[in-house]
Amino acid sequence: MDKRENALKQSKSIESVLRIVLTSIGMFVGILLPIIIFLSLYRESSLAINHFGVWNFITSTDWDPVAGKFGGLAPLIGTLIATFLSTLVAAPISLGIAIFLVELSPNRLKPILSTAIELLAAIPSIIYGMWGLFVVAPLFGEKVEPWLKEKMGEFPVIGKLLEGSPTGIDVLTTSLVLSIMIIPFMSSVVKDAFNMVPPIMKESAYALGATKWEVIKQVMIPITVSSIAGGLILSVGRAIGETMAVTFLAGNVNQIPKSLLDPFTTITVTLANQFAEADTALYLSSLYFLTLILFVISFFVLYASKIMLLQLEKKWKV
Amino acid sequence: MINIKAKRKIENYISLTLSFLSATFGLFFLFWILGDLFINGFKYININLFIYDPVPPGIEGGGLKHAFLGHIIITFLGTVIGTPIGILAGIYFAEYGRSSRIARVARNIVDIMVSNPSIVIGAVVYALLVLPVGHFMGLAGGIALAILMIPVIVITTDEMLKLVPQQTREAAYALGAQPWQVSFQIVLKAAKVGVLTGVILGVARISGETAPLLFTSFNNNFTNLDPTKPMASLTVTVFQYAMGPYDEWHKQAWAASFLLTFFVLMASITARYIIQRKKHQ
Numbered sequence: 388m389d390k391r392e393n394a395l396k397q398s399k400s401i402e403s404v405l406r407i408v409l410t411s412i413g414m415f416v417g418i419l420l421p422i423i424i425f426l427s428l429y430r431e432s433s434l435a436i437n438h439f440g441v442w443n444f445i446t447s448t449d450w451d452p453v454a455g456k457f458g459g460l461a462p463l464i465g466t467l468i469a470t471f472l473s474t475l476v477a478a479p480i481s482l483g484i485a486i487f488l489v490e491l492s493p494n495r496l497k498p499i500l501s502t503a504i505e506l507l508a509a510i511p512s513i514i515y516g517m518w519g520l521f522v523v524a525p526l527f528g529e530k531v532e533p534w535l536k537e538k539m540g541e542f543p544v545i546g547k548l549l550e551g552s553p554t555g556i557d558v559l560t561t562s563l564v565l566s567i568m569i570i571p572f573m574s575s576v577v578k579d580a581f582n583m584v585p586p587i588m589k590e591s592a593y594a595l596g597a598t599k600w601e602v603i604k605q606v607m608i609p610i611t612v613s614s615i616a617g618g619l620i621l622s623v624g625r626a627i628g629e630t631m632a633v634t635f636l637a638g639n640v641n642q643i644p645k646s647l648l649d650p651f652t653t654i655t656v657t658l659a660n661q662f663a664e665a666d667t668a669l670y671l672s673s674l675y676f677l678t679l680i681l682f683v684i685s686f687f688v689l690y691a692s693k694i695m696l697l698q699l700e701k702k703w704k705v
Numbered sequence: 706m707i708n709i710k711a712k713r714k715i716e717n718y719i720s721l722t723l724s725f726l727s728a729t730f731g732l733f734f735l736f737w738i739l740g741d742l743f744i745n746g747f748k749y750i751n752i753n754l755f756i757y758d759p760v761p762p763g764i765e766g767g768g769l770k771h772a773f774l775g776h777i778i779i780t781f782l783g784t785v786i787g788t789p790i791g792i793l794a795g796i797y798f799a800e801y802g803r804s805s806r807i808a809r810v811a812r813n814i815v816d817i818m819v820s821n822p823s824i825v826i827g828a829v830v831y832a833l834l835v836l837p838v839g840h841f842m843g844l845a846g847g848i849a850l851a852i853l854m855i856p857v858i859v860i861t862t863d864e865m866l867k868l869v870p871q872q873t874r875e876a877a878y879a880l881g882a883q884p885w886q887v888s889f890q891i892v893l894k895a896a897k898v899g900v901l902t903g904v905i906l907g908v909a910r911i912s913g914e915t916a917p918l919l920f921t922s923f924n925n926n927f928t929n930l931d932p933t934k935p936m937a938s939l940t941v942t943v944f945q946y947a948m949g950p951y952d953e954w955h956k957q958a959w960a961a962s963f964l965l966t967f968f969v970l971m972a973s974i975t976a977r978y979i980i981q982r983k984k985h986q
Contacts, residue, residue: 484731
């Protein structure tokens with residue numbers, strides 16, 4: 388009897404210790420770590436924030452390490468352009484892939500095909516970068532871009548976008564490679580949402596004589612619209628923070644690109660190229676300020692995506 | 706009437722064709738990348754790659770022994786630090802934090818942190834560890850990778866533990882078990898394969914990372930086994946070699962990329978396969 392009571396006591400004290408340990412680890416990972424990241428970035432960037440001011444920093448295109456003048460406008464705009472263009476390409480294709488995987492593909496091929504698409508996300512980003520540099524950039528610089536210029540260079544708006552000499556190291560190739568990288572994120576989210584649509588809703592529409600596309604357009608997409616938005620925003624978040632692939636292809640030129648064929652820079656490209664060689668405190672602090680901006684933007688973008696994705700979960704919680 | 710019917714059919718046909726083309730587009734690029742990696746990388750793989758340190762640039766020969774060893778050490782450090790924290794946090798979210806509001810908030814933040822740009826983590830570890838110590842070191846790279854790996858493991862552990870039926874827990878409670886005994890001795894045991902899969906996914910994720918290593922473990926031209934010193938890694942070396950002007954460097958970069966991709970894809974296919982099977986059970 389005594390032995391059993393002792394065992395119970397011991398077990399209860401282990402319980403109280405473990406509860407504290409597990410709770411603190413959980414809170415560390417979920418709450419404290421993001422706060423530490425934010426605070427340490429803020430502390431490191433405070434010199435640049437005080438020196439230039441937030442508004443002046445994000446509206447200035449200066450980037451002159453020798454003169455000690457720094458502004459984040461060019462990388463910020465570069466990040467926005469690359470993200471926008473790559474999402475523009477990736478979004479419809481991801482939606483198409485999700486539709487194919489759920490509605491069109493033969494059942495036996497479904498797991499193989501969806502694994503194949505998700506593998507696009509598993510390939511390390513440096514591989515995309517190197518492949519882009521050695522394969523895509525020469526192909527675009529020598530063949531595709533001159534051809535585009537020849538065919539469309541005279542058109543009013545498109546012609547303007549194709550000014551400059553085709554090198555392959557530019558906005559166009561960067562956005563293309565980036566779009567391939569973000570496709571799997573959106574397509575797998577949308578695919579999962581499509582799979583959650585109750586079969587009975589689809590069957591009702593078919594019974595009324597709807598075609599497959601009408602079922603997709605008028606039943607499945609409206610039901611899953613919040614997940615589609617969530618997947619889209621998730622891929623935007625991924626594109627904003629993508630580093631290595633972009634670093635190989637953007638060219639690291641601190642300018643706001645005027646055409647698709649201009650080299651440019653993004654926040655991540657600037658960081659990857661210059662962080663290790665920043666030799667003054669102000670230089671390093673300016674880079675940290677860019678990092679802080681990157682962290683805050685992507686945190687809120689990903690937060691928005693999470694909120695969208697939670698909506699469908701709430702709706703279907705039975 | 707007939708016109709409308711024809712129009713609907715044509716619309717159906719066109720949109721489904723576009724959907725098919727999208728899937729082809731995705732697969733086309735997958736095979737293009739993998740094909741190029743195989744064609745350009747496979748032929749340069751030889752024994753010298755693994756047993757020699759690099760020779761001065763521009764000279765033929767030499768290998769990437771320093772980068773292979775460094776990469777294994779950094780990845781190992783990241784895994785050793787990240788795995789216990791990730792699994793314990795996963796247990797907390799799946800077992801202890803179910804009814805707590807703040808735990809749910811924390812769990813959603815973990816979902817956000819898994820997509821957090823990895824270069825940010827590199828910059829943070831640089832500020833907190835490399836700057837105070839005064840030089841780059843392999844351990845800092847390992848810590849950066851651990852921070853990246855933790856959310857992956859937390860999410861998989863949480864999902865896998867939640868797949869264990871509630872009745873299993875209730876049965877253990879009915880026998881008088883304490884919550885920790887239920888979590889560790891019953892639920893964790895039942896879900897151990899799934900939890901291990903999370904670790905594989907985490908290793909697959911971090912072993913392809915470059916950005917967080919650039920300012921933490923940095924690079925080294927020689928084999929270094931001491932994690933308190935700068936250490937080469939495959940990814941950073943591939944970055945340096947691919948950007949460099951020498952043909953020999955490019956060949957070695959292709960070979961290293963091929964091996965790295967092969968490893969990462971095998972690991973993630975295995976993990977995905979196990980998870981799929983678990984979820985269908």
